[in-house]
Amino acid sequence: MEYSYPIRPDWSTAEIIAVAAFYEAVEKAYESGIPGEELMVAYLGFKKVVPSMAEEKTLCKEFEDASGYVCYPVVQAAKKADGMEEIKGMPSR
Template structure:
């Protein structure tokens, strides 16, 4: 990983950990695949910290620019998937 996660400096340590866990889940989806349940658990933790859709879009964009991993595509696949499925990302 040669990039930094987009975080906000006003977040608590617990909030940074929750958001970082989500970013790690997205990376895992792209690199090897991740269980839908695991990804959704990480996304729910992210949403506790970032409930605003506008802020979510901003962070997703910043993460994609830094890593080339699209959070939106992975989350969309997970939301449309079923329990027990593996979610895999596809670079554009």
């Protein structure tokens, strides 16, 4: 699937890498599964760049529109998981 990650032009290279790592972790959850701890590390990196819940929702919606992958359920599953428990997402399309 070809699509672009939603990013902001004012982000630094390190911030873009952190946000892209989160999007990649969400993709991995849907495509093959990902340890909850790995997803949470990526999410915490994302939250350092995007601390606002409103902006998080906007970016995740843009990501969902582009990819079909929904961030919220996999992040919630990772928050409830026991460390290395595998997180898998269900396709929304």
